[in-house]
Amino acid sequence: MITVTDLRKVYRQGDRTVVALDGVSLRVDAGQIHGIIGHSGAGKSTLVRCLTLLDRPTSGSVSVNNKELANVSDSDLRTARRRIGMVFQHANLMDSRTTAQNVAFPLELIGTPKAKIAPKVSALLELVGLTQFADAYPAQLSGGQRQRVGIARALSSDPDVLLCDEPTSALDPKTTDEILTLIKSVRDRLNLTVLIITHEMYVVKQACDSVSLLEAGRIVEHGDIAKVVADPAGRLSQALLPMPEGLPAGVVLDLLYSGDQAADPVISSIARTFDTDVNVLAGSVEQLGEHQFAHLRIQLPEGSDITAITNHLLANGVAVTLKEAK
Numbered sequence: 001m002i003t004v005t006d007l008r009k010v011y012r013q014g015d016r017t018v019v020a021l022d023g024v025s026l027r028v029d030a031g032q033i034h035g036i037i038g039h040s041g042a043g044k045s046t047l048v049r050c051l052t053l054l055d056r057p058t059s060g061s062v063s064v065n066n067k068e069l070a071n072v073s074d075s076d077l078r079t080a081r082r083r084i085g086m087v088f089q090h091a092n093l094m095d096s097r098t099t100a101q102n103v104a105f106p107l108e109l110i111g112t113p114k115a116k117i118a119p120k121v122s123a124l125l126e127l128v129g130l131t132q133f134a135d136a137y138p139a140q141l142s143g144g145q146r147q148r149v150g151i152a153r154a155l156s157s158d159p160d161v162l163l164c165d166e167p168t169s170a171l172d173p174k175t176t177d178e179i180l181t182l183i184k185s186v187r188d189r190l191n192l193t194v195l196i197i198t199h200e201m202y203v204v205k206q207a208c209d210s211v212s213l214l215e216a217g218r219i220v221e222h223g224d225i226a227k228v229v230a231d232p233a234g235r236l237s238q239a240l241l242p243m244p245e246g247l248p249a250g251v252v253l254d255l256l257y258s259g260d261q262a263a264d265p266v267i268s269s270i271a272r273t274f275d276t277d278v279n280v281l282a283g284s285v286e287q288l289g290e291h292q293f294a295h296l297r298i299q300l301p302e303g304s305d306i307t308a309i310t311n312h313l314l315a316n317g318v319a320v321t322l323k324e325a326k
């Protein structure tokens with residue numbers, strides 16, 4: 001479990017101050033994958049640096065399994081850092097070391113006896129599916145394989161938390177899926193708490209149980225995927241289940257529904273109950289985590305009884321937004 005409480009980081013540049021983190025709080029339980037999504041300049045890198053203790057927060061606290069990290073003394077920093085394993089955008093491997101030697105490096109640094117390093121490294125390479133590449137050098141590996149080495153190396157110190165900073169931003173779509181699948185599988189096998197910092201909504205869709213939207217150093221929306229998606233006015237919901245820009249004339253409604261209702265014939269129910277035509281303009285059905293969501297944009301004839309139709313849909317668990325052309 002990782003708990004971040006009221007984290008602030010203020011940089012001073014001459015007489016100018018930059019508030020990079022403005023009271024960030026979050027809690028991620030063991031076994032959960034939490035996405036932190038934000039645009040450039042939102043404070044993602046600063047958050048990573050404060051969580052990994054590369055930078056001291058101005059105030060606030062970070063704890064892993066109820067052990068405070070942010071205020072440890074300099075002499076205890078190295079031990080404290082081991083509780084959070086770090087995966088980078090570019091795996092940052094040492095070119096002169098083989099796969100096995102890269103994974104062994106953090107263990108060597110902390111003085112692990114040689115006899116213990118070899119079995120540990122081979123178990124980690126098996127975990128990430130790289131056993132047959134143990135003796136390969138980074139230049140002989142694909143981007144995805146290098147990222148697998150990076151994940152194995154991050155796990156070598158038996159961390160409680162895996163902090164992944166843009167882990168797939170440099171990868172193609174297929175390799176992105178493979179790395180996200182790997183992160184989910186190591187989470188399952190090791191019951192890790194995982195934080196993924198990303199600017200890609202796709203990563204949140206594919207891998208995360210919960211998400212926070214970081215903007216100008218603040219978390220402006222957060223929650224389980226099912227909760228944030230269910231709020232059609234929310235920015236995360238709109239980004240996770242986007243609708244096309246621009247609206248045609250007429251009565252246009254966006255419908256959002258989840259779970260069991262996703263299989264229900266919502267459209268035919270409107271057509272039957274109100275004896276009306278329903279034109280489907282756009283829509284998607286997505287599996288997000290354990291839940292299925294449908295987002296539909298429909299057009300109804302001019303003069304339709306919007307209030308009655310909306311009430312009918314709401315009574316059936318469908319969130320309705322009346323869209324008006326701007």
Ligand SMILES: Nc1ncnc2c1ncn2[C@@H]1O[C@H](COP(=O)(O)OP(=O)(O)OP(=O)(O)O)[C@@H](O)[C@H]1O
Nearest residue numbers: 011013018020038039040041042043044045046047
């Ligand atoms: N060392 C620093 N000194 C002064 N200001 C800084 C420093 N590091 C970051 N900032 C400022 O803090 C804010 C957040 O920056 P940060 O790099 O954390 O954002 P980010 O979300 O990681 O962006 P990107 O995705 O582009 O890396 C920005 O306004 C940035 O200019």
